[in-house]
Amino acid sequence: MLRVLRILLFVCGCLRIATAQAGHTPEFDVASLKPSPPPEGRMPSIPRMTGGPGTADPTRVSYRNMPLAMLITEAYEVNAADVVGPTWATTWDLLGDKDKYDIEAKLPAQTSKEQLRSMMQNLLAERFALKVHRERKEVSAFALVLAKNGPKIKESPPVAGDADSEQKVDVSVRGEDGFPVTPPGYTGLFVRVTSGHTRVKFIRYSMDQFAKWTRVNSKRPGVDRTGLTGRYDFYFEFGNDIGVPQTAVGYSPEAIDQGEAFSVALQTQLGLKLTSDTTEIELLVIDHIARIPTAN
Secondary structure: OHHHHHHHHHHHHHHHHHHHHHOOOOOOOEEEEEEOOOOOOOOOOOOEEEEOOOEOOOOEEEEEEEEHHHHHHHHHOOOHHHEEOOHHHHOOOOOOOOOEEEEEEEOOOOOOHHHHHHHHHHHHHHHHOOEEEEEEEEEEEEEEEEOOOOOOOEEOOOOOOOOOOOOOEOOOOEOOOOOEOOOOOOOEEEEEEOOOEEEEEEEEEEHHHHHHHHHHHOOOOEEEOOOOOOEEEEEEEEEOOOOOOOOOOOOOHHHOOOOOOHHHHHHHHHOEEEEEEEEEEEEEEEEEOOOOOOOO
């Protein structure tokens, strides 16, 4: 009887430990959040993110000049257009100097990207009293389909074993194409923006991922209707017809080559196109948020 009691006590203790671990809320070891300083001179303060899982500095993250709206979309992994709330908390004002913040944080070793997002959510809840909920809604969309004589992309080479989406990439090591050199099995994208063009390198991207990415040029969400089930490596370049406001410092119509329009580039470069459709999306609704964060 005593032996049975001991076993029961041991099992109950394990259950309590498991429950506590399951309910544990990931937090930064140390985190500092403060308003970004005003830009120096006439140049706008461009958002910048360094460090974190999958980089050469996985136990530290640094955010500079980050609009609050961008921090929210990063933390909850949502498209900016799918966030509902106050304009000042949902608008990416990249060239402005209001509602921007700097964050310096240390992470526990082996922190995953998912855990980092949870840490950011907790930090925003603590400092901005952010409260949100999710809800679904039927909306107009663009369907990504094959164009005539498409597709014009090549499937990614096979990878031995399981691909690791959190492999470290040294962004200082560049290939002949000017983009960072990535290890086999890496999945992601890199972007280069000049005054007239945006050039993107996609690595092991699925068409579902690419369809969702096309929303960068549209207010509508993108859904995959190509029927392509693999992963693909390809480049995509298009004109910055929506990316260079006339109020930007140094704007010169004569110096800006708009390049191929987004829709034309899709067909000529990739053999894909967008058509009108509908889809159901999940919205992130802000129930409460304070504009002024609490002190560190």
